[in-house]
Amino acid sequence: MAQLIADRRDIDFVLFEQLDSEALTKEEKYKEFNRKTFDLIINEARNFALKELLPINAEGDRIGVTLEDGVVKVPPCYHRAHKLYLEGEWTSLSEPVELGGQGLPPNVARAASEYLVGGNYCCVNYANFGHGTGKMVQLFGTPEQKKLFVKNLYTAKWAGGMLLTEPEAGSDVGALTTEAVKNDDGTYAISGTKIFITNGEHDLCDNIISPVLARVKGAPEGTKGISIFLVPKYWVNPDGSLGDRNDIVCTGIEEKMGIHGSATCTMTLGGKGQCRGILLGQENQGMKIMFHMMNEARLGVGFQAFTHASVSYNYALNYARERMQGKDLTAGKDSPSVPIIRHPDVRRMLLWMKAHVDGMRSFIYYTETLIAKVALAKTDEERLRYQGLLDLFTPLIKAYCAQRGFTVCVQAMQVYGGYGYCKEYPIEQQLRDCKIASIYEGTDGIQAMDLLARKIVMDGGKSLGNFLQMVQDTAAKAKTVEALAACAPNLEKAAQRLGQVADGLGKTIMSPDLKKAFAHAFPYLESMGDVIMGWMLMWRANVASEKLAKGAKGKDEVFYRGQVKTAEFFMQTVLPCTLGQMESIAAMSNAAVEMDEACFGS
């Protein structure tokens, strides 16, 4: 039977064979750790997830969240798990110990989180959600604000939030109308309504600190006139004790397709004219500050989608190995029934899923190493290189993992057949829960615009070039490996074409025809994501081939052979489709832009 949630062997492979995360323990910052302590923490996370989180995942979905008189109740079964989660100090794994974290390297933290988030995303998100708020205070707050808020948010003693969206300001944040007026005591009176607020209100914490985007009366229109405020549910006194209930109230929760355990709140601020907020940073700096949180959240959402995919793949693999149905296609009619993993079409789906789950895991962990490398960089040049790659990859992690993660869930449902559609089995929840990842924290389309208009042109294309060079290096190495030589040129070709297509798009967005380029932005994001998957899978296969050449045995040998075969499958089967998609982009059809609005339908 395959493992639940995530494949531990694969996690170890990425952390310690592909990425050499053990090397980090030579750095001063991580000197407390060694391979053994890393293993211990991941084991603990896994045990906790299997024992406490996964078993209540379906119940949380079934029970959902309730709202009565402004009080939001999470599924009752979450309370015990939440308490244990805080006790286990799982909330801010890569923050310093003195601030309530564990001081782990970010990629090792992600490995542990794979089990925690994969085990029960809705439940643990209540505890994890304060980190982003805390980070903004740590980076932009006054010493007093830091003292009052950071540790309490990192440890989830208090929850955090993210109050951006309004009914008329979704993707267009700059259209927001929530207003702030400075009070005599330096606080601000806030009034407005925010919608789609994940975990905006709930009964798991003593206090909730909501970061709120608002416009100070008289500030400029659009994004440049936006400020950010901390609005505590209970006012926080200078000594850290809790004071009056603030005038921020949940006035509605959404009924949704999925993530039923997660409270999606409408928050009314200043309904009684008594909502107070504390300015974070300076007036009109709100967007700049919020983007720190936003980028973290985007990486988190892509990661969420990936965990749904990993969970679904492992379930589907177990099912395909156990479900007996049909005969082997090359055996006689009187031969016995076989597990469905013997059928070519089921294998095609499983291998497609495995390729993407493996590829996304490597991509996510790799991107997390960039966060560590930015912090550890010894020169500006080094730092800029890593930061550039991190910025480039952020919209990819968000939108590509959301998109392919969802498709993995859909494939898993196909493997299960009719059972996959039934609530008695776990897949349909994974599929429903995963879908939100393409929508919140900026839709796929917003990520694609970010990639095209900012990320691939931001530094004159330098980061894109750095990335493509790494892909080519990996392909070149694969060409020297017998088992990979035949499929390596596909990766080479795809990376080359990706660069050419980016050139064309980059020129077009500088021209009056820029809309034409934006009509191909999301397909470009998809193609780039595919090339990243190809890169990651080939990198894995290069590593695995070395181990095989050195005479790996037993389960290791099986694992490494799987890596090589998965890479071969992806290069031969997926990349030709990607090349087709890049031809489609290169053709630069302007039809979608030219189509008269009336022509779309009567």
Added chain:
Amino acid sequence: MAQLIADRRDIDFVLFEQLDSEALTKEEKYKEFNRKTFDLIINEARNFALKELLPINAEGDRIGVTLEDGVVKVPPCYHRAHKLYLEGEWTSLSEPVELGGQGLPPNVARAASEYLVGGNYCCVNYANFGHGTGKMVQLFGTPEQKKLFVKNLYTAKWAGGMLLTEPEAGSDVGALTTEAVKNDDGTYAISGTKIFITNGEHDLCDNIISPVLARVKGAPEGTKGISIFLVPKYWVNPDGSLGDRNDIVCTGIEEKMGIHGSATCTMTLGGKGQCRGILLGQENQGMKIMFHMMNEARLGVGFQAFTHASVSYNYALNYARERMQGKDLTAGKDSPSVPIIRHPDVRRMLLWMKAHVDGMRSFIYYTETLIAKVALAKTDEERLRYQGLLDLFTPLIKAYCAQRGFTVCVQAMQVYGGYGYCKEYPIEQQLRDCKIASIYEGTDGIQAMDLLARKIVMDGGKSLGNFLQMVQDTAAKAKTVEALAACAPNLEKAAQRLGQVADGLGKTIMSPDLKKAFAHAFPYLESMGDVIMGWMLMWRANVASEKLAKGAKGKDEVFYRGQVKTAEFFMQTVLPCTLGQMESIAAMSNAAVEMDEACFGS
């Protein structure tokens, strides 16, 4: 505002401009009709759907189905609509009047059904579901059976069903264990358990006649030993009156991701040893007979998915025209907000959706004309040609429309953003309801195997050749049209490649390497579906171009221009991806087949 459910202008275009359905009224069989009566019936269907069916679609989803002591209750709001549906005689539109139908040509019937099924699939399916059972009796029953059952099933006075699946016999029907033993009176005693039985039991009809697949004691194993029986809920006396309650009982219903209004039943037959059934046809002919119903059901399931797509597209189009968000990309920062249909990425999604909805509508209506043409054929050659195309297209209608229909729903959710994920808006239900179409009546994988192993090789590839020739004829015509000449070669190339790839696959399935071919069966089905979309859209554009050349004015001119632009978009943007997919198939990777089972994961 765009229309709800379906675009009437487009329906008329397909029926009367693309397919010339009016010509059918010159046939003796359809001489009672004219364009005006066709219009009248479609209008009636639309009015009924908008007034009675669509308004209760969300309620049916929310309330769902209940089971208590073997009694299944549908959502109460269905009762009125069901009654009116029967009174309106909507159940068997293309059956003869004397059997309770309306005698309509099948494609005109589909046009009316677009509104009925699109308005509320779960509700009308209770009434439509008896047709398949009735058809089998009409084709294979004794004169007495016909007299007793056919009209009552066609008019939905009695409901029908489809009892195939068992816990250990899903895709592998031949593994079923339900047993039949002949009684002295010529009836059979049936015992067994069937699962996933759509509408197996409910409270909308006086009686339910369940066709049941079972094995007569001592019959051969596998599919060749299967017989089919009619098992009435209430025994039907020779005079047509209802007798004793039969021993067929609903013992469970499934909780599912979607189609909550549809009862998915576990049916226990002979739990008290008193289930009686009537043999239909001869013993061991069950599969042959059932396949008549199966093919009808497969066309119906593809049609269901298409209606979800059409409904979703129209909702998304309305939303995109009304939702104000963001500035026009080429206007200044101080310009006013615009409806999101102005944004290139939204246009890309909408045009992709429109292309597929339009293409699927043409494909489905066209396939229905084949049914009429088979019946009207004057020579064997003609009949074989049409039957061959019908057989070839059936798995495509089923699986391609299910697959792309679902993707349209997903795109519609992206257009809605966060609102799309909320139950307050209609899209998330469409998405959930649509997903089942890839699963029931044979999964996508089963359809792909049918296409590859039977349909493209069945007549030495003649039907595939006939189809490809029609595509080439359409492309050749487009080359003579100025607005289409530039994109027509893409269609030509895609059709040519599709034939080549089929040759390769056909040879491989005749070799010992046949599994390799099956690992590419579903991608081949997808590619073929894309080529069919290209064909249909180019055919539409050819017709529209002629009308434009003749000086079409006003709304017509707008509509025709939309056809040309949609074709241009599809040929330039989608077909290059399809060509990429065909390269992937042609590369014939054997990795999925070769992968050791253990390599999929530990």
